[in-house]
Amino acid sequence: xxSMRAAYVLSGVLLLSACGGIQPWxxxxxxxxxxxxxxxWDRDATSTEYIDHVYESREGSRGGTGSAxxxxxxx
Amino acid sequence: xxxxxxxxxxxxxxxxxxxxxxxxxxxxxxxxxxPAFTLTDLSGQSGGLSQYKGQVVMVNFWxxxxxxxxxxxxxxxxxxxxxxxxxxxxxxxxxxxxxxxVKDLLARKPVSFPVLLDPTNAVSKAYHxxxxxxxxxxxxxxxxxxxxxxxxxxxxxxxxxRIRQLIRE
Amino acid sequence: MQxxxxxxxxxxxxxxxxxxxxxxxxxxxxxxxxxxxxxxxSGGGMDITGESVSARKKFTENFALDYSYxxxxxxxxxxxxxxxxxVIKDERKQNSVTATFVHDKTTYTLSFSNSIERDxxxxxxxxxxxxxxxxxxxxxxxxxxxxxxxxxxxxxxAFVPNVVWLGHAESRSYELGLSQILxxxxxxxxxxxxxxxxxxxxxPYRSIRYLDPTAAKGYSLGSQIYPDTxxxxxxxxxTKYYLPYRAAASLSYRYYRxxxxxxxxxxxxxxxxxxxxxxxxxxxxxxxxxTHASFYSDLFPYVAAQNYEARDKDLAASNNYxxxxxxxxxxxxxxxxxxxxxxxxxxxSEIRFKYLDFRDIKDFNDTPAGGSYAPGDEPLYHFNAIxxxxxxxxxx
Numbered sequence: 001x002x003s004m005r006a007a008y009v010l011s012g013v014l015l016l017s018a019c020g021g022i023q024p025w026x027x028x029x030x031x032x033x034x035x036x037x038x039x040x041w042d043r044d045a046t047s048t049e050y051i052d053h054v055y056e057s058r059e060g061s062r063g064g065t066g067s068a069x070x071x072x073x074x075x
Numbered sequence: 076x077x078x079x080x081x082x083x084x085x086x087x088x089x090x091x092x093x094x095x096x097x098x099x100x101x102x103x104x105x106x107x108x109x110p111a112f113t114l115t116d117l118s119g120q121s122g123g124l125s126q127y128k129g130q131v132v133m134v135n136f137w138x139x140x141x142x143x144x145x146x147x148x149x150x151x152x153x154x155x156x157x158x159x160x161x162x163x164x165x166x167x168x169x170x171x172x173x174x175x176x177v178k179d180l181l182a183r184k185p186v187s188f189p190v191l192l193d194p195t196n197a198v199s200k201a202y203h204x205x206x207x208x209x210x211x212x213x214x215x216x217x218x219x220x221x222x223x224x225x226x227x228x229x230x231x232x233x234x235x236x237r238i239r240q241l242i243r244e
Numbered sequence: 245m246q247x248x249x250x251x252x253x254x255x256x257x258x259x260x261x262x263x264x265x266x267x268x269x270x271x272x273x274x275x276x277x278x279x280x281x282x283x284x285x286s287g288g289g290m291d292i293t294g295e296s297v298s299a300r301k302k303f304t305e306n307f308a309l310d311y312s313y314x315x316x317x318x319x320x321x322x323x324x325x326x327x328x329x330x331v332i333k334d335e336r337k338q339n340s341v342t343a344t345f346v347h348d349k350t351t352y353t354l355s356f357s358n359s360i361e362r363d364x365x366x367x368x369x370x371x372x373x374x375x376x377x378x379x380x381x382x383x384x385x386x387x388x389x390x391x392x393x394x395x396x397x398x399x400x401x402a403f404v405p406n407v408v409w410l411g412h413a414e415s416r417s418y419e420l421g422l423s424q425i426l427x428x429x430x431x432x433x434x435x436x437x438x439x440x441x442x443x444x445x446x447x448p449y450r451s452i453r454y455l456d457p458t459a460a461k462g463y464s465l466g467s468q469i470y471p472d473t474x475x476x477x478x479x480x481x482x483t484k485y486y487l488p489y490r491a492a493a494s495l496s497y498r499y500y501r502x503x504x505x506x507x508x509x510x511x512x513x514x515x516x517x518x519x520x521x522x523x524x525x526x527x528x529x530x531x532x533x534x535t536h537a538s539f540y541s542d543l544f545p546y547v548a549a550q551n552y553e554a555r556d557k558d559l560a561a562s563n564n565y566x567x568x569x570x571x572x573x574x575x576x577x578x579x580x581x582x583x584x585x586x587x588x589x590x591x592x593s594e595i596r597f598k599y600l601d602f603r604d605i606k607d608f609n610d611t612p613a614g615g616s617y618a619p620g621d622e623p624l625y626h627f628n629a630i631x632x633x634x635x636x637x638x639x640x
């Protein structure tokens with residue numbers, strides 16, 4: 001649980017510092033590549049879910065997969 | 076007293092939401108003279124803001140890879156056709172780095188308002204573009220009166236209100 | 245279903261982690277989509293087919309619903325089937341619904357998944373919140389899921405079943421994700437996931453074995469004894485880079501450890517190459533390695549040698565590597581009537597499993613007197629599995 005607490009604190013610090021003087025360095029009109037469908041983390045959710053299940057039911061590890069973020073940043 | 080991980084998580088979430096819940100309102104009254112610009116359109120012809128002095132101008136920044144931009148285009152087109160006789164004009168400033176996708180898109184979904192290309196993003200920078208899409212409404216004297224960030228269905232009503240207001244001035 | 249018993253708790257969590265992946269960043273809901281999916285897994289004496297139909301629809305620009313139905317059919321006899329002579333035949337049905345709501349820079353998802361098979365029922369609600377900030381360069385995600393399972397054992401045969409319900413298991417998953425756009429071409433994410441389990445956590449179809457000079461084979465089988473709690477932490481770092489000629493490469497590393505002393509390391513590399521607007525080709529390599537659980541042993545010195553005992557190969561020291569290739573073809577690149585796009589995908593992977601302290605006693609269980617292996621000298625188990633996935637996706 002100590003590692004989790006460190007993670008929470010780290011992300012909290014990162015987020016609060018973001019309110020400070022640093023400006024977003026990738027402008028909204030520079031998001032073209034990140035908006036490309038090939039830059040999505042998991043393009044086919046059914047396939048990802050299936051293959052994750054294949055591994056999780058045969059290995060001793062579980063969890064930690066799945067990310068959000070990226071994309072066009074519109075709206 | 077040791078804070079439980081769950082409590083720490085909750086506090087972090089609040090900090091995250093508060094700092095991130097962008098205090099950038101979707102729409103705001105902006106001010107100052109609109110930066111002048113001259114860009115070329117798809118056929119190579121020059122066009123710029125100065126051509127439309129004396130008219131109410133809406134500059135809409137868009138890109139081929141931006142979903143909400145595509146959504147609002149037909150509505151912008153309708154608005155342009157309706158209010159053009161009353162002294163309104165709409166300039167679409169495209170921010171794609173390359174022209175071919177813009178050409179393809181406009182061939183499939185044409186619009187009647189002028190579309191100028193800003194591949195170096197000089198105009199985007201001059202207008203401090205911080206959201207895609209963005210629409211800037213400029214009055215007859217060339218001053219920025221209104222900045223709208225993003226697009227959600229229903230926003231076109233806001234545009235119409237502002238445009239009518241400025242036309243009457 | 246024997247194959248996946250010990251990790252059945254995780255099926256819904258894996259589902260939900262993937263559903264989390266469906267909430268594609270930023271504040272724009274993805275296109276509506278419907279998929280027809282078929283998969284076949286062959287390996288280790290098992291044949292498992294999976295079929296799924298799923299659909300996603302936006303009801304307003306801010307709200308979408310996702311539904312998927314999955315059926316797994318298992319048949320075969322794995323290396324773990326020692327005392328039952330008959331072939332396993334089982335079916336698992338899973339229904340999942342996810343609601344996604346976007347407001348400004350925040351995305352909320354709420355989902356529910358239900359999985360049923362003859363000897364196992366699982367229900368998982370899950371909630372998550374995703375917040376875009378700092379000019380949409382940073383996304384923070386918080387998630388919480390809870391699974392309640394009912395665990396049983398089929399005392400009869402595959403064709404004349406008799407299910408005895410053994411107990412319940414409950415699992416809670418806490419997720420924290422941080423995604424950061426580093427450059428115009430580069431995005432990285434970090435995810436922390438703590439999972440705690442409680443209740444009946446063993447696979448009822450597995451047995452331990454212990455040295456027994458009185459037995460013909462030199463060993464006898466016995467019941468596993470599992471702890472009734474388990475807490476794990478997983479940290480995954482993923483990074484994806486856009487290559488200038490239009491391709492994407494990604495690397496990921498996951499570190500896992502739990503209170504059963506299993507430590508797992510996962511490395512994965514992915515390369516995506518689109519060809520014009522028609523094809524997307526993808527190559528994938530994955531390597532996984534784990535240490536054994538503290539109470540795991542292939543052969544105990546005598547019955548009840550430890551407080552907890554397991555011989556489930558999922559908890560053995562092992563490694564595996566996967567090579568996969570995937571090709572997606574847009575048969576409707578520009579759409580047709582109400583469809584914006586239609587694609588067909590074929591994905592083939594091969595996984596090679598190698599166990600470092602789990603021995604193959606099914607194929608090598610002759611008695612020592614017959615001149616074969618002494619208990620504990622049987623060859624270490626290894627097997628290969630091939631997985632085919634074929635699916636059609638319509639976007640509208």
